[in-house]
Amino acid sequence: MLELLLKKPFEMELREAKSLPGPVGDEVKIKLIYGGICGTDLSVYKGGLAYATYPVRPGHELLGTIIEAGEEARYQPGTRVVVLPNTFCGTCVKCQAGKTNICLNKKSLGINMDGGFSEEFVISSRFVLPVPDDLPDEKAVLIEPFAVVVHALKKVEIQKGTSVAVIGCGNEGKLAILLAQYLGAEVTAIDIQPRKLEKVKELGPHIRTALPKEVRGETFDVVIEAAGTNSSIEDGIKLVTSGGAMVMIGITQESSLPVAHVVRSEITLYGSIIYQFPDDYLQTIEYLRNKAFHVEPVVSKIMPVAAYKQAYENAFSGDYGKIILDFRGESIK
Known part of the structure; x- marks a missing residue:
């Protein structure tokens, strides 16, 4: 299995990693389709976030398909899903008040726990959401970053x-x-x-x-x-x-x-910080499904993961919009 690994700031490689064990309990194994590069990824790459840990697998704007499911998983293999990259415990005072976005025990994929820039990864099915069939991959990969804005503008x-x-x-x-x-x-x-x-x-x-x-x-x-x-x-x-x-x-x-x-x-x-899950994700999906809402120009390039160095350089340059990494099989060869 190929994955990106950020060993330390400014030192990243695409490497062959051990195959993952099958999911257990409520976990699902996801085969990644697309992963978006965002400003947070760039900050972690440069060592600009004090709470980031290394080595870490980057990536939190993630779209993929479930290929295996644990016995208690909420969704079955074949389901296309988007990932919630910020975990919440569900039991702290903030979660109990419905403010899961500021959970006291929050962890963040690609920052202080391994993210999803790999061919496959395993995550609790609590933190994924199915994507409607009528929403193309190129728009669906924007659900996570767009949910940040949807949450903010609700205020x-x-x-x-x-x-x-x-x-x-x-x-x-x-x-x-x-x-x-x-x-x-x-x-x-x-x-x-x-x-x-x-x-x-x-x-x-x-x-x-x-x-x-x-x-x-x-x-x-x-x-x-x-x-x-x-x-x-x-x-x-x-x-x-x-x-x-x-x-x-x-x-x-x-x-x-x-x-x-x-x-x-x-x-x-x-x-305003991140979003409420699943409400803001669901609202975001409805915006993106509307054919009158044209978000496509936000994406500048979709590049194979093998070209990750150039992709990160493009993202750092500021001369492009969203850069997407393609993790489908043919893009890795």
């Missing part, structure tokens, strides 16, 4: 005519742009890199793009912060209209907040 009211600014036009930012527009918003995409704004234009018409200096003095009903930098948070708050809200998806360690401005303008700040 605010977006409808026809709502003015929305999305700061940061990486893949999560692009997904936020598409969803906000789909919900009826008038969207302005903001980034410091002109080449990323050019990529946004490929998402479709009626999306305004702007450098930060070009929106200075403007305000918006909702601001989605997806860049994860000190300046983007500080500047983003100034873009929120009185009584408006900002949702923070991007992560930075700390930032200086203009507290007086927030208080006097009665601005609401929301932090």
